[in-house]
Amino acid sequence: MNVDLEFVSEHAGRSAAELTRRDVARALLAVPSGQALVCLPDLRREMSTAGNPLSAPFWDSAKAALTGIESGAATVGDVQRWLEATGTEPILITRGRFVWPDEGERGPVASELYDLLVTHLEEHVTRGDIDPDRLAAGDHEAREVYEEVQDRWLRTALPDGRLPGALVDEELNEGLFAAWDEEEAFALSELNRVLADLPEPGLPLADLEAAAARLRVLLGEPGYPASVLRACAGFDDGPLPESDIELWLIVAAGIASPLSDLEEDDEDDHRFWDLESELSAEDAALAALCTIHHADWLAAVVELARRGPGVLASPERIARFVAESEDIDVDMDDPEDLEMTESLFAAVTPLWERLGIVDEHAVLTPLGWWGLPKALERAWSAR
Incomplete structure (x- = not known):
């Protein structure tokens, strides 16, 4: 499979002029890393010809990330961090301790809100509030801004009054409770079956x-x-x-x-998030x-x-x-x-x-x- 501009546009569902760093990164990760590395120079030229060249730091970071994956040196966390450095990939675990479900485990509500957050981040990139090139370079201040934008969005009501973070947690909990109840009902039936003898x-x-x-x-x-x-x-x-x-x-x-x-004081709640404490x-x-x-x-x-x-x-x-x-x-x-x-x-x-x-x-x-x-x-x- 050739990772060209047509493939990336189709993968992202956008025209070449609308493609973001995140769109390109996710398309590159959708194919074997060696194949993506081979296609990277041609894809960069195609993007430039289409009037959407992105930036040199992004392409450098893409090459470094794909090389790390191909050599086996990159961890899952490294890849996620690279995706987040595109400026429009939501952070899986925020500073406010909010956790997005994995992509395959998101329900309709989480999927909708995830896409809304991506759009929100794109707006901040367009305005210059979020700087993907500084993120790719590992700039601490840029990362702080990036994280704060997401935490604030999750805590702020949407125009229809819904609170994003609470809605995702509620949907996730409903799914977990349903699965738990089903497992519990099966276990109870098995207990009764065995004890009957x-x-x-x-x-x-x-x-x-x-x-x-x-x-x-x-x-x-x-x-x-x-x-x-x-x-x-x-x-x-x-x-x-x-x-x-x-x-x-x-x-x-x-x-x-x-x-x-x-029964614990609220100020002790941090103990579960402090990985260094016992x-x-x-x-x-x-x-x-x-x-x-x-x-x-x-x-x-x-x-x-x-x-x-x-x-x-x-x-x-x-x-x-x-x-x-x-x-x-x-x-x-x-x-x-x-x-x-x-x-x-x-x-x-x-x-x-x-x-x-x-x-x-x-x-x-x-x-x-x-x-x-x-x-x-x-x-x-x-x-």
């Missing part, structure tokens, strides 16, 4: 009452693990459920499907709980329910249950996957011990055998 454990009432009594005291304490358990259960400052069964099941279900975040024990534990997949919970709980009280339920053993599950199709061919599952469940077993699901040796108790399947069913049902 297993005996129904009896309720160890004395163990439950003792665990609930300890839990009521624990939930009133500051710090970890009380703070994590309160967040999992969605408890605020209101009274706890009077029923011991209800209290225990709510908290146990919350470990598998946390209902709220930790998360607290509370943050790390809750993050781990939210990361465990439905399939992993399903495989672990089903295997524990099948084996019954006395089985070791340490993080290492649970990771092995998940990897070797015959009921649930979990892809764990990479040893790192096994290590990751083990590290995630390392946040679970200490909380289970506080509920009496496992003992101090991480061995499943009669209470855990009775309650874990019920807690998982509750977590995946409407609560």
Whole structure:
């Protein structure tokens, strides 16, 4: 395929006179880098003849970027940075912490607003507010202006009153929630299917009452693990459920499907964006709980329910249950996957011990055998 002016115009959907640096860059990236490099000089001459020569810094940056790609030295970030240096490519992650979905994952709203932002940036380039040549040269001040223009646009209402950043986030969240609900419904159906063939454990009432009594005291304490358990259960400052069964099941279900975040001051919100800082024990534990997949919970709980009280339920053993599950199709061919599952469940077993699901040796108790399947069913049902 020849990367000529006709190809670039067709790829961008614009005439030669209307083509921008972004249009040319995206067309060059649409073909193998070696092919694009060979065609680059001829394309530059064609653009000049058509009265739209662009600039020498752009063509130099294009050659450097394509050479880096061809040699394997350029990273995905390098290529994205080059695209952004055209002056009209939206930044994927802005200073204001807004994240654009990947191109193939954008819904109708995100696609529309992305195109509107491109047009907005083109207007700023035309007026001279954004200088692509300085961006290509890595000028810090030019980059600051470029980023601020986008952050301001995302926070400013459109003529029809819509707020761009909020609309994209809303659409993305709706899609994520829909996919999550579908996965959860499937996991619940699989749980019920497998448990239907297993005996129904009896309720160890004395163990439950003792665990609930300890839990009521624990939930009133500051710090970890009380703070994590309160967040999992969605408890605020209101009274706890009077029923011991209800209290225990709510908290146990919350470990598998946390209902709220930790209570933190707004000024501490930056901790998740500071890649150099370490998360607290509370943050790390809750993050781990939210990361465990439905399939992993399903495989672990089903295997524990099948084996019954006395089985070791340490993080290492649970990771092995998940990897070797015959009921649930979990892809764990990479040893790192096994290590990751083990590290995630390392946040679970200490909380289970506080509920009496496992003992101090991480061995499943009669209470855990009775309650874990019920807690998982509750977590995946409407609560």
